Amino acid sequence: MKDADLVVLAVPVGAMEAVTREIAPHLAPGATITDVGSVKRDVIAAVAPHLPKGVHFVPGHPLAGTEHSGPRSGFAELFDNRYVLLTPDPGTAPEAVARLRALWEGCGANVEEMDADHHDLVLAVTSHTPHLIAYTMVGVADDLRRVTDSEVIKYSAAGFRDFTRIAASDPTMWRDVFLSNKDATLEILGRFTEELFALQRAIRTGDGDHLFDYFTRTRAIRRGIIEAGQDTDAPDFGRMPAKARADEGAEK
Amino acid sequence: MKDADLVVLAVPVGAMEAVTREIAPHLAPGATITDVGSVKRDVIAAVAPHLPKGVHFVPGHPLAGTEHSGPRSGFAELFDNRYVLLTPDPGTAPEAVARLRALWEGCGANVEEMDADHHDLVLAVTSHTPHLIAYTMVGVADDLRRVTDSEVIKYSAAGFRDFTRIAASDPTMWRDVFLSNKDATLEILGRFTEELFALQRAIRTGDGDHLFDYFTRTRAIRRGIIEAGQDTDAPDFGRMPAKARADEGAEK
Numbered sequence: 001m002k003d004a005d006l007v008v009l010a011v012p013v014g015a016m017e018a019v020t021r022e023i024a025p026h027l028a029p030g031a032t033i034t035d036v037g038s039v040k041r042d043v044i045a046a047v048a049p050h051l052p053k054g055v056h057f058v059p060g061h062p063l064a065g066t067e068h069s070g071p072r073s074g075f076a077e078l079f080d081n082r083y084v085l086l087t088p089d090p091g092t093a094p095e096a097v098a099r100l101r102a103l104w105e106g107c108g109a110n111v112e113e114m115d116a117d118h119h120d121l122v123l124a125v126t127s128h129t130p131h132l133i134a135y136t137m138v139g140v141a142d143d144l145r146r147v148t149d150s151e152v153i154k155y156s157a158a159g160f161r162d163f164t165r166i167a168a169s170d171p172t173m174w175r176d177v178f179l180s181n182k183d184a185t186l187e188i189l190g191r192f193t194e195e196l197f198a199l200q201r202a203i204r205t206g207d208g209d210h211l212f213d214y215f216t217r218t219r220a221i222r223r224g225i226i227e228a229g230q231d232t233d234a235p236d237f238g239r240m241p242a243k244a245r246a247d248e249g250a251e252k
Numbered sequence: 253m254k255d256a257d258l259v260v261l262a263v264p265v266g267a268m269e270a271v272t273r274e275i276a277p278h279l280a281p282g283a284t285i286t287d288v289g290s291v292k293r294d295v296i297a298a299v300a301p302h303l304p305k306g307v308h309f310v311p312g313h314p315l316a317g318t319e320h321s322g323p324r325s326g327f328a329e330l331f332d333n334r335y336v337l338l339t340p341d342p343g344t345a346p347e348a349v350a351r352l353r354a355l356w357e358g359c360g361a362n363v364e365e366m367d368a369d370h371h372d373l374v375l376a377v378t379s380h381t382p383h384l385i386a387y388t389m390v391g392v393a394d395d396l397r398r399v400t401d402s403e404v405i406k407y408s409a410a411g412f413r414d415f416t417r418i419a420a421s422d423p424t425m426w427r428d429v430f431l432s433n434k435d436a437t438l439e440i441l442g443r444f445t446e447e448l449f450a451l452q453r454a455i456r457t458g459d460g461d462h463l464f465d466y467f468t469r470t471r472a473i474r475r476g477i478i479e480a481g482q483d484t485d486a487p488d489f490g491r492m493p494a495k496a497r498a499d500e501g502a503e504k
Contacts (some may be wrong), residue, residue, distance in 0.1 A: 069395045083406060126412040141377050147374050147377050168474035171471070179463070185455060196388045222417060
């Protein structure tokens with residue numbers, strides 16, 4: 001630790017403070033410390049106060065990974081064309097940020113910087129709330145007595161199968177994410193519930209136009225993701241023959 | 253149509269009745285008619301009353317497909333190792349059911365029979381409600397003014413990216429699914445909301461044990477799906493090297 005130029009905290013968000021307290025006395029002056037936590041404001045609050053002077057803290061979050069965790073779940077291409085978000089305080093030494101950026105770029109990632117609070121809101125929308133919802137839906141299926149477990153498993157169509165994959169993610173990591181990104185997650189959950197109730201009402205009252213318009217609007221976002229190249233691992237790409245994949249690229 | 257031994261209704265659920273009325277006078281005695289609708293009780297009510305005597309009706313639902321629709325979205329392996337659920341009335345001629353079963357098995361599918369109401373409940377859990385939830389979440393992201401569209405697209409992590417794929421499905425088809433499987437969908441949505449509120453409360457009150465226990469339970473279902481071989485097209489399989497895939501198979 002004493003000779004380390006770079007220290008990466010790769011532990012659940014809830015363990016960041018304890019680990020930092022333990023290693024802080026051993027950090028060399030001029031060293032850079034970063035993390036890979038899914039939440040940034042709480043990690044900064046947990047880590048920054050314990051660091052000695054002269055140590056550069058550059059919080060980070062690589063948007064990569066599968067539902068598997070632990071060192072054996074890594075693979076060489078994991079960060080290829082994925083985003084890594086850095087949320088350094090404006091006062092951070094630019095050379096420390098630049099070195100960390102170079103490291104991630106060397107792994108094939110695209111690096112961007114943003115404010116920690118904004119990071120937490122964006123991720124509440126694109127990752128944290130979707131995970132909570134997937135966990136919930138899988139839990140509902142598991143509870144339902146009139147549908148057997150084996151039916152849920154055998155007949156899991158596209159929708160549910162994707163949810164179970166998301167809901168297989170590490171429980172410790174996700175518990176900590178929700179506890180430490182509480183405000184943004186609760187805000188997005190509130191909006192989600194509002195919209196869901198509106199759709200539920202449309203189903204109950206038979207308002208087909210509302211459903212059709214809503215479903216038409218959500219299609220556009222998907223097109224954007226495909227065009228942005230963030231979906232090279234889409235499930236259907238594995239099964240579709242090359243011809244169909246080429247067609248999809250051409251589709252308007 | 254007059255010489256057809258088999259007629260397959262492959263139109264949105266809401267169009268089944270109109271199409272059946274139009275073709276019914278031209279169906280040959282002894283012909284078999286089936287459908288591929290995602291809902292079965294409503295399709296039976298829409299189709300059965302209009303069929304002439306001597307025509308065999310065997311409702312069906314292949315659990316296969318991607319978010320793409322139309323004839324150009326088909327491919328040869330589409331039904332390989334997928335389930336096709338048939339929901340014939342107990343009085344249906346067994347030879348008609350057997351012929352249809354043979355057709356689907358010839359396409360590589362596993363065929364099972366069940367009651368139409370039970371089908372609609374199982375699918376409300378494994379497909380219809382998950383689709384509605386995914387549509388909702390993508391709609392929320394689209395509405396959120398403090399997060400830009402480009403951020404939602406660029407930083408869409410695993411959770412949200414899967415949702416957008418689900419939410420890109422055909423709006424007409426899905427409008428009809430929700431309108432015609434109203435009761436089962438509303439029941440499952442009610443249970444979903446109950447569970448979601450319990451998790452939301454756990455986040456608000458900081459009840460980490462509740463979150464951890466819930467997330468641990470949902471993991472088991474995923475294992476079951478992998479063991480049942482219904483996830484050969486999992487997103488991570490496209491990116492994981494062969495070694496990691498083999499490890500996953502071995503994982504307990």
